[in-house]
Amino acid sequence: MQFGVFTVGDVTEDPTTGRTVSEAERIKAMVAIALKAEEVGLDVFAQGEHHNPPFVPSSPTTQLGFIAAKTSKLILSTATTLITTNDPVKIAEDYAMLQHLSDGRVDLMMGRGNTGPVYPWFGQDIRNGIALAVENYALLRRLWREDVVDWEGKFRTPLQGFTSTPRPLDGVPPFVWHGSIRSPEIAEQAAYYGDGFFHNNIFWPVTHTKRMIELYRTRFEHYGHGAADQAIVGVGGQVFMRKNSQDAVREFRPYFDNAPVYGHGPSLEDFSRETPLTVGSPQQVIERTLSFREHFGDYQRQLFLMDHAGLPLKTVLEQLDILGSEVVPVLRKEFAAKRPAHVPDAPTHASLKAAAERAHDLETIEEPSV
Amino acid sequence: MTERVIAVVTAGLTTPSSSRLLADQLAAAVRDELSGRGVEARIEVIEVRDHAHDLTNNLLTGFPSTELREVLDTVAAADALIAVTPTFSASYSGLFKMFFDVLDDKALAGKPVLLGATGGTERHSLVLDFALRPLFAYLKALPVATGVYAASTDWGTGATNLRTRITQAATELVAALNHEPAHQTDPYENPTPFEDLLNS
Numbered sequence: 001m002q003f004g005v006f007t008v009g010d011v012t013e014d015p016t017t018g019r020t021v022s023e024a025e026r027i028k029a030m031v032a033i034a035l036k037a038e039e040v041g042l043d044v045f046a047q048g049e050h051h052n053p054p055f056v057p058s059s060p061t062t063q064l065g066f067i068a069a070k071t072s073k074l075i076l077s078t079a080t081t082l083i084t085t086n087d088p089v090k091i092a093e094d095y096a097m098l099q100h101l102s103d104g105r106v107d108l109m110m111g112r113g114n115t116g117p118v119y120p121w122f123g124q125d126i127r128n129g130i131a132l133a134v135e136n137y138a139l140l141r142r143l144w145r146e147d148v149v150d151w152e153g154k155f156r157t158p159l160q161g162f163t164s165t166p167r168p169l170d171g172v173p174p175f176v177w178h179g180s181i182r183s184p185e186i187a188e189q190a191a192y193y194g195d196g197f198f199h200n201n202i203f204w205p206v207t208h209t210k211r212m213i214e215l216y217r218t219r220f221e222h223y224g225h226g227a228a229d230q231a232i233v234g235v236g237g238q239v240f241m242r243k244n245s246q247d248a249v250r251e252f253r254p255y256f257d258n259a260p261v262y263g264h265g266p267s268l269e270d271f272s273r274e275t276p277l278t279v280g281s282p283q284q285v286i287e288r289t290l291s292f293r294e295h296f297g298d299y300q301r302q303l304f305l306m307d308h309a310g311l312p313l314k315t316v317l318e319q320l321d322i323l324g325s326e327v328v329p330v331l332r333k334e335f336a337a338k339r340p341a342h343v344p345d346a347p348t349h350a351s352l353k354a355a356a357e358r359a360h361d362l363e364t365i366e367e368p369s370v
Numbered sequence: 371m372t373e374r375v376i377a378v379v380t381a382g383l384t385t386p387s388s389s390r391l392l393a394d395q396l397a398a399a400v401r402d403e404l405s406g407r408g409v410e411a412r413i414e415v416i417e418v419r420d421h422a423h424d425l426t427n428n429l430l431t432g433f434p435s436t437e438l439r440e441v442l443d444t445v446a447a448a449d450a451l452i453a454v455t456p457t458f459s460a461s462y463s464g465l466f467k468m469f470f471d472v473l474d475d476k477a478l479a480g481k482p483v484l485l486g487a488t489g490g491t492e493r494h495s496l497v498l499d500f501a502l503r504p505l506f507a508y509l510k511a512l513p514v515a516t517g518v519y520a521a522s523t524d525w526g527t528g529a530t531n532l533r534t535r536i537t538q539a540a541t542e543l544v545a546a547l548n549h550e551p552a553h554q555t556d557p558y559e560n561p562t563p564f565e566d567l568l569n570s
């Protein structure tokens with residue numbers, strides 16, 4: 001099972017000091033968080049893509065490329081790549097490039113984005129969100145899998161004799177997850193292709209997340225990619241920890257109360273009851289995270305949101321130390337002990353490459369001899 | 371004896387409130403009308419005030435609390451709805467509107483609705499037709515022709531006329547019940563097959 005962090009890259013005032021970091025500080029802080037994630041033994045660093053303030057990460061491959069150069073094991077992912085407003089040709093090129101530079105430590109999470117004006121800024125219409133996700137991704141897959149593509153669709157200019165360069169590393173496209181909070185069409189899309197499905201599992205009750213994951217698993221089996229419990233599921237989570245749970249609550253409350261997404265709404269206690277947010281001791285975080293398995297089945301990737309709502313970098317790095325030393329080692333052991341042998345790991349470049357080679361060997365063997 | 375479920379959403383702020391009084395009288399008239407046809411009524415009354423914080427939280431977080439979810443599901447599953455609001459600043463109250471902002475926008479499609487409103491004077495009575503009716507038309511509900519507005523005087527000298535309007539509206543709501551509610555498909559149980567998405 002893979003463990004990691006995902007970040008939205010918001011620039012938010014620290015409500016306890018009134019200080020807002022500069023964009024430069026925030027961008028460098030995201031890099032520091034990624035490096036810390038590798039240092040403390042996490043597997044994945046994933047970052048969002050946004051094209052409006054208060055978010056900084058508009059250019060994920062620049063940032064992930066920089067992080068790739070400074071790390072050696074960490075898998076670099078997006079969370080999410082805007083499949084609706086980005087040109088699928090540019091996604092194909094950018095992430096193949098990143099694959100080569102990072103020696104295959106790349107995967108992508110597709111998402112539609114949720115701010116209305118971003119669509120018209122990029123010449124699109126939010127009402128076509130699902131249709132854009134469907135058509136653009138279908139093209140993206142072909143660009144990575146076919147050397148020469150002829151294509152015509154509704155949303156971008158046609159392609160004749162187009163080759164996306166560089167070709168994917170070792171001829172193996174990056175693994176793709178599809179992220180959606182509430183759209184059954186996206187769970188259906190992930191299932192159709194046998195790709196991964198990621199639920200951010202932050203803002204909604206676990207009962208809702210469970211429905212989305214069950215739909216994905218059922219349809220994954222329907223499309224013949226394996227049994228439902230072999231589908232590739234990732235979930236998010238949101239935690240804040242201190243040795244004593246009362247200290248965690250006291251320290252996190254002002255950040256919660258003023259957070260951009262849910263601040264000034266429900267109490268920390270209500271939100272912790274209704275959603276997977278866990279503020280408390282490392283042991284409480286371990287127990288809550290293990291409980292996800294009871295709702296979602298055995299899953300392959302667990303990402304935590306650690307660095308939002310104006311939390312200072314120093315605090316975030318402390319959180320990552322706790323996560324890496326006290327929480328994740330226990331979770332790895334417990335999840336592994338409970339997982340049946342037929343449930344696969346999340347695909348990596350190495351595993352996809354090996355699978356492609358096996359498929360190739362099989363084809364060669366089966367070719368009739370002349 | 372068959373049973374029909376009537377959801378009553380009332381947005382009065384005081385206890386007791388004249389909106390609740392009107393809502394109760396409308397519900398009782400509907401019950402009597404159904405009873406006369408050999409149908410039992412299960413009346414589910416929802417005081418919006420009781421969910422005021424949850425409604426705000428839903429707007430801010432994007433999802434309803436467990437308690438609010440149950441209330442929203444009750445309304446969505448009901449055979450008909452009685453909706454009553456006090457008149458505030460020439461329209462329905464903000465709290466009343468929040469409830470319908472948070473409710474799934476397909477939850478009322480094809481559902482018969484009896485519109486009610488209260489106010490200090492009769493001069494606001496067009497709130498029914500100029501504010502409530504467009505809202506429920508947008509939600510594709512089927513508001514019955516007679517809405518019931520009750521001003522302060524209707525609880526005294528005007529009571530007979532109010533009683534007549536309540537009975538008329540209740541009769542219309544029960545008559546509308548014969549229409550089957552619009553069929554609601556569960557997108558999580560019955561997803562659109564991906565080939566259809568690709569080809570649409």
